[in-house]
Amino acid sequence: MSGGSGMRVGAGFLAVAVISVVLAACGSSDKGGSTSGGTGKAGGTINILGTSYPDFLDPALSYTVDGWEALSQVYPGLLTYEHKPGLAGAKVVPGLAEALPTVSKDGKTWDFTLRKGLKFSDGTPVKASDFKASIERLLKMDSQGSGLGFTNIVGGAEYLKSKKGGVTGITADDAAGTIKIELVKPRGDFAYQLGLPFAGVVPASTPAENQTKNPPPGTGRYAFKDVVVNRSYKLVANPNFSESLKGTAIDAGKAAGFNVTIDKQLATQVTKITNNTADFMIDNPPADRVAAIKAKYGGKRFEQFPTNSSFYFFLNSEVPPFDDVLVRQAANYAVDVNAINRIQGGVLSPANTILPPGVPGFKQAPDMYPFDLAKAKALIKQAGAEGKAVTVWGNDEEQTKNTVQYWADTLNQIGLKAKVKIVPAETYFTTIGDRKTGAQTGWANWFQDYPHPADFIDVLVNPEKVVATGNNNYSYNASDKELAARIDAAVAQPELTPAVIDQWTALDVEIQKKAYWAIYGNRKQSTFFSDRMDFQNCKGEHALWTHDWAEFCLK
Amino acid sequence: MSSQPETDFSFDAAGLVAAESGADQRIEGLSPWRLAGRRLRRNRVALFFLVLFVLVVALCLAAPLYADWAGNTPDRNNLTGTLVRGGKKQFIVTPDGKPIGPGFSKKYLLGADQNGRDVAVRLLYGGRNSLFVGFASAVLTILGALVLGLCAGYFRGWIDRVISSVFDIVWSFPVLLFAIALGTALALGGLHLGFITIQGDSLWIPTIIIGTIFIPYLGRPVRGQVLSLREKEFVEAAVAQGMGPLRIMFSEILPNLTSTVLVFGTLTIANNILTEAALSFLGAGIQPPAPSWGNLISDGVARLTTAPHQAIVPGIAIVLTVLSLNVFGDGLRDALDPRAKVRLR
Numbered sequence: 001m002s003g004g005s006g007m008r009v010g011a012g013f014l015a016v017a018v019i020s021v022v023l024a025a026c027g028s029s030d031k032g033g034s035t036s037g038g039t040g041k042a043g044g045t046i047n048i049l050g051t052s053y054p055d056f057l058d059p060a061l062s063y064t065v066d067g068w069e070a071l072s073q074v075y076p077g078l079l080t081y082e083h084k085p086g087l088a089g090a091k092v093v094p095g096l097a098e099a100l101p102t103v104s105k106d107g108k109t110w111d112f113t114l115r116k117g118l119k120f121s122d123g124t125p126v127k128a129s130d131f132k133a134s135i136e137r138l139l140k141m142d143s144q145g146s147g148l149g150f151t152n153i154v155g156g157a158e159y160l161k162s163k164k165g166g167v168t169g170i171t172a173d174d175a176a177g178t179i180k181i182e183l184v185k186p187r188g189d190f191a192y193q194l195g196l197p198f199a200g201v202v203p204a205s206t207p208a209e210n211q212t213k214n215p216p217p218g219t220g221r222y223a224f225k226d227v228v229v230n231r232s233y234k235l236v237a238n239p240n241f242s243e244s245l246k247g248t249a250i251d252a253g254k255a256a257g258f259n260v261t262i263d264k265q266l267a268t269q270v271t272k273i274t275n276n277t278a279d280f281m282i283d284n285p286p287a288d289r290v291a292a293i294k295a296k297y298g299g300k301r302f303e304q305f306p307t308n309s310s311f312y313f314f315l316n317s318e319v320p321p322f323d324d325v326l327v328r329q330a331a332n333y334a335v336d337v338n339a340i341n342r343i344q345g346g347v348l349s350p351a352n353t354i355l356p357p358g359v360p361g362f363k364q365a366p367d368m369y370p371f372d373l374a375k376a377k378a379l380i381k382q383a384g385a386e387g388k389a390v391t392v393w394g395n396d397e398e399q400t401k402n403t404v405q406y407w408a409d410t411l412n413q414i415g416l417k418a419k420v421k422i423v424p425a426e427t428y429f430t431t432i433g434d435r436k437t438g439a440q441t442g443w444a445n446w447f448q449d450y451p452h453p454a455d456f457i458d459v460l461v462n463p464e465k466v467v468a469t470g471n472n473n474y475s476y477n478a479s480d481k482e483l484a485a486r487i488d489a490a491v492a493q494p495e496l497t498p499a500v501i502d503q504w505t506a507l508d509v510e511i512q513k514k515a516y517w518a519i520y521g522n523r524k525q526s527t528f529f530s531d532r533m534d535f536q537n538c539k540g541e542h543a544l545w546t547h548d549w550a551e552f553c554l555k
Numbered sequence: 556m557s558s559q560p561e562t563d564f565s566f567d568a569a570g571l572v573a574a575e576s577g578a579d580q581r582i583e584g585l586s587p588w589r590l591a592g593r594r595l596r597r598n599r600v601a602l603f604f605l606v607l608f609v610l611v612v613a614l615c616l617a618a619p620l621y622a623d624w625a626g627n628t629p630d631r632n633n634l635t636g637t638l639v640r641g642g643k644k645q646f647i648v649t650p651d652g653k654p655i656g657p658g659f660s661k662k663y664l665l666g667a668d669q670n671g672r673d674v675a676v677r678l679l680y681g682g683r684n685s686l687f688v689g690f691a692s693a694v695l696t697i698l699g700a701l702v703l704g705l706c707a708g709y710f711r712g713w714i715d716r717v718i719s720s721v722f723d724i725v726w727s728f729p730v731l732l733f734a735i736a737l738g739t740a741l742a743l744g745g746l747h748l749g750f751i752t753i754q755g756d757s758l759w760i761p762t763i764i765i766g767t768i769f770i771p772y773l774g775r776p777v778r779g780q781v782l783s784l785r786e787k788e789f790v791e792a793a794v795a796q797g798m799g800p801l802r803i804m805f806s807e808i809l810p811n812l813t814s815t816v817l818v819f820g821t822l823t824i825a826n827n828i829l830t831e832a833a834l835s836f837l838g839a840g841i842q843p844p845a846p847s848w849g850n851l852i853s854d855g856v857a858r859l860t861t862a863p864h865q866a867i868v869p870g871i872a873i874v875l876t877v878l879s880l881n882v883f884g885d886g887l888r889d890a891l892d893p894r895a896k897v898r899l900r
Contacts, residue, residue: 267857287652287669288861338650339634343669345652396838398857402669405844409632409670419756420844423743 001065001447040254040534040553047530048260048549049269049281051397052425053230057212059200060138063145063429065447066282068197069545070260073235074121075200075218076250078112078131078179079191083252083550089543090451092191093249096126096201096219097179100191107186114177115244120203120216121223123240128172128179133204136167140208144433144470145198148459149190154182192449219245221253221550230426232261235549254538254553266398270528273301279530280552284523286398287345293528301531304347304524305541308358308448310456311348312519313407314432314474316440321388321416328515330379331441332369334410337520343402348521354456354508356522360496361453361504368512373413380415390418393442395428400443407443433471444474445523449544453504454491461511462487475516483510531555591814594890601886608879611872615682622676625662629680630844633671638663647671654862666864668854678868681846686876688762688841689828695766696823697816700773705804707774708781719778722771730768731833737764738839756842761834765827773819780815784808814891821884825877832873848873 054067059075062068072081080095082088094100097112104110118126135153139146139160151157154169169182183190193199202216215224219242222235236257245251261278263269266286270293272278285293293302315322315331322328337350349357352367380386390411394404404420411418423431432439449455459465459472464487466478477483486507493500511517525546529535534555542548585593595601614621622628636647640660647667648654654667657674665675707718725733741760746753753759784790785808793803828848834840835849843850848869855866 265857267859286857288654288858291651291653292861336635339632342634342648342650342652342671346650401843402854405630406632406634406670408844409630412630420842421743421755422838422843424739 001063001068001449040538041555042254042553043256044532044554045257045259046255046280046533046549046552046554047278048258049263049272049278050260051262051264051266051269051283052395053262054212055426055429056210057215057224057227057233058210059197059202059218060134060141060143060145061210061212062197065546069282069547069549070224070233070235070258071197071200072220072545073222073253073549074215074220074224075197075202076220077134077194077196077199077201078114079195079199080249081195081544082249083542083548085539085541085543085548085551087451087543089545089548092195095195095248095250096131096245101181108183110181110183110190112179112181114179115242116177117244118219118242119240120219121238121240122217124203124217126201126219126242127174127204128177129174130204131179131201132167132170132172133206134201135170135199137202137206137208138198139163139167141210142470143198144472145196146470147465147467148196148198149187149193150198152184152187152190154184157184189452189454196449219250221251222257230262232259234259252550254551255549258549258552264396273528273530276530276532279533279554280547281528282547283397284345284347284399284526285528287343290345290347290526297528301529301533301535302526303539304526306349306358307523307525307546308356308451309445309523310351310354310356310517310519311445311521311523312517313441314439314444315516315518316438316474316476317480317514317516318435318476318478319438319440321383321385321390322440324383324385325515326379326383327385327388327416328518329369330376330383330385330414331411331518332515333372333376333379334414335369335518335520336371336410338371339406340403340520343406344399344521344523347524347526349524351519351522352512354461354511354517354519355453355504356448356456359448359451359453359456360501361457361508363505363508365509368509369515376414386415387417390416390440391421392418393421393423393428393432393439395425395443396422397425400425404443407441411441430470432474434469435466435471435476436468439474441518442474446472447546451543452496453501453508454487457504457507457511458487458491461516462491464488477514477516480514483507483514486510591890595886598886598889601883601889604879604882604886607875608883611682611876611879612686615679615686618676618679618683621679622673625664625673625676627662627673627676629672629677629846631672633667636671654858654865656862657864657868665868666862668851668865669858669862674851674865674868677846677851678848678872681848681851681869682872682876684758684841684845685828685831685835685848685873688758688765688831688847689824691758691762692764692766692769692827692831693820693824695762696769696773696827697820699767699770700777701809701812701816703770704774704777705781705808708778709785709800709804709808711782715778718774722774725768726771726775728768731830734764734768734830734834735837735839737768738834742839742842756845758841758845761831761840765830765834769823769827769830773823776815776819777812780812781808784811818884818888818891821880821887825880825884828873828880829877 050066054062055064056062056067059071062071076095078095078097079092082091082093096114096118098115101110101112114128120126135150138150139156140163146160151160153167155167159167171180206216213229221238223238225234225236227233234257269281270285270289273281315328317323337348341348353362355362392404392408394400401422408418408420431437432442446460461473463477463480463484465473466476490503490507527539532554534553538551538553540547540551634648637644638647640658645655648671654669655663656666663673668674703718707715738761742755745755790803790807793807831840832849835847836853840849841847851869852866858865
């Protein structure tokens with residue numbers, strides 16, 4: 001997913017074997033995980049600061065960390081993820097479904113049964129048809145999540161195009177509380193998709209339009225309240241939390257609620273945390289404050305943890321000058337991660353592979369494009385691209401804005417004629433994800449959904465994933481059929497055997513050669529708490545959501 | 556009948572001034588402008604601030620010369636470079652993101668910003684941009700106010716009603732919010748008016764926005780004065796002579812508005828510079844990486860505790876410039892307004 005100061009979630013999906021292991025480990029009838037880790041005090045309201053408002057407070061539309069950190073507390077789906085730190089948080093468990101699905105031998109039919117007595121936060125009973133309506137709503141609104149796997153449901157792709165007739169592959173029986181999902185092709189990653197907020201269940205009556213101003217009721221432990229778009233919102237305890245969900249993985253959350261406020265200035269956020277007038281900041285502190293914060297609060301209220309993330313400048317291969325591989329390679333030679341790291345406060349680990357460490361398929365190798373401005377200039381000259389106009393896109397978050405100014409200056413130094421275009425963070429990814437925008441290059445990033453290579457390569461670089469709007473593949477390499485075929489072949493593998501992992505490693509190398517990205521780093525994320533928070537027991541660091549607010553607690 | 560500008564001066568006034576200055580003999584009558592000039596020359600404070608303002612403008616115009624001398628450009632990032640200062644090698648920007656502060660060195664005299672750019676160089680180039688927007692938008696405001704005010708005041712009737720209504724509508728918006736909304740929208744998409752296209756990052760975008768939104772603020776007083784001047788005898792005489800409305804407006808009435816325009820002009824420039832700074836601070840004015848005093852302050856505010864020079868230096872520049880214009884504008888008004896100056900012994 002994408003996020004504030006760039007935290008975009010990867011939602012690629014694969015590996016029947018991984019899923020099988022996950023499903024088997026969960027058992028056939030499971031009330032799901034216990035309440036969240038951490039043994040701190042229950043209750044109290046936690047004050048959270050964000051730099052930009054979530055792209056949407058609508059589970060069908062949001063695709064950023066800022067959005068999912070909140071939405072994951074409100075809109076569980078048939079399946080959900082454990083509220084536990086580390087890799088345990090990537091485990092798929094039953095959510096609104098009373099057990100993991102029964103999957104047919106050919107992997108194409110998935111059967112679920114809803115738990116009894118489920119209610120939305122407004123007291124309305126949850127019906128099986130609400131799930132079907134939620135998926136149809138996602139497709140009707142041309143959500144960025146549409147192409148993840150929901151078009152692999154029978155009738156899904158057709159409904160996405162025509163918006164008529166519903167998704168025929170979902171059969172919901174309200175009386176029996178059963179849901180049958182039929183897939184076009186078996187996909188072992190489907191369980192992961194059903195655990196994402198995109199598959200969060202909302203009432204069937206929810207209009208198929210952006211509900212950010214007035215988010216619909218959900219079934220999670222918390223509910224939205226007092227939403228002031230672009231300013232603030234609250235999460236309060238769900239007054240109608242279903243009895244049948246108590247003790248399940250969804251029943252997680254120590255705090256009574258969360259007040260989220262937007263403050264564009266990272267420096268002021270730090271001051272508020274330091275003064276204990278706020279409890280947590282979603283984004284990393286500004287670069288020049290990190291050393292002082294680490295020195296004073298390290299281990300007590302502050303720590304940094306690695307994330308499986310990739311930070312890069314996308315290079316649009318559909319438009320000049322980056323339609324020329326020499327120019328793209330020149331851009332790669334021009335990136336200096338040491339320079340960018342000073343803007344980011346030293347939180348970047350240098351990276352030169354698409355896959356970050358921790359994701360199967362990652363292999364440490366010599367940098368294909370070591371920093372060399374002279375070489376970059378020579379390549380630009382060789383390509384005849386000197387003086388070509390380039391617009392560098394970025395959003396208005398402080399570190400991103402400064403990073404793209406660095407990038408524009410770098411491109412100018414190697415002979416291009418670059419200028420900067422800054423877009424509000426709330427609309428940034430939607431803007432560059434619109435193929436018509438023709439964004440030539442700009443800042444981008446991706447945080448994993450779960451540790452699988454397709455989560456990065458299939459979602460972000462597969463030429464077949466290039467669509468009109470809602471793109472995550474900003475390289476717009478739709479014409480690279482050969483790469484598409486190779487990625488599809490890897491995606492189709494049911495297990496991540498060593499041979500398959502090698503396939504992904506080879507794909508990573510191939511993509512680097514084609515230089516669709518100018519990749520520079522993997523980022524550490526900070527946890528910075530006020531004195532009120534129980535830092536030792538309730539850090540909330542999560543494999544998927546980056547921070548799981550359900551795990552936060554006060555002293 | 557001649558149509559010299561109507562003033563409050565008379566032959567006696569000239570004599571009184573002569574008496575004040577201690578002259579023994581009666582002097583020839585001085586033109587109002589010479590009298591105003593004399594009053595202005597006596598106002599040392601106003602002159603001081605005029606000189607200060609001219610100095611600020613001159614420094615900003617000399618930005619390329621300074622940049623050459625300092626060996627830096629306004630947009631050149633230097634994140635990993637070092638500088639020898641006081642015999643010690645220092646990072647321009649430390650690995651944890653702290654930029655170097657002001658010091659006695661040719662480069663980075665006023666320190667560096669978060670991207671390792673020279674603050675002094677950006678300050679001067681930023682001044683060029685801010686002053687350009689301030690001046691150009693003031694010219695736009697004045698021209699627009701004069702044309703619309705003249706038409707409204709002279710023609711009256713439905714023309715006056717229409718123009719006054721437009722003034723009222725624009726005036727009813729909170730001007731800064733209006734400017735922010737326009738600035739944000741046009742910064743993204745640019746301005747497309749028929750065959751005229753202005754890119755979103757052009758200085759003309761904030762210029763046009765600021766110049767336009769303040770037209771009613773000058774247009775109304777101009778309209779009021781024109782309504783009054785229109786009833787004077789010299790205008791009647793011009794009408795009787797068969798002069799057309801345009802000629803009357805521009806050759807009879809307009810000269811009488813000169814002192815108003817001059818005084819309001821300086822205040823408008825100061826106001827527009829401040830507005831540009833506010834818009835750029837909020838990201839709706841001059842777009843990065845182009846420097847302006849406003850966006851320099853915006854960058855610096857985020858580092859107030861670790862690198863205060865980034866915000867303080869452009870802030871001082873704005874204060875000095877706006878203060879100079881305001882004080883000089885006050886002095887100019889005093890010089891042009893004899894009612895405040897003429898004393899009877």
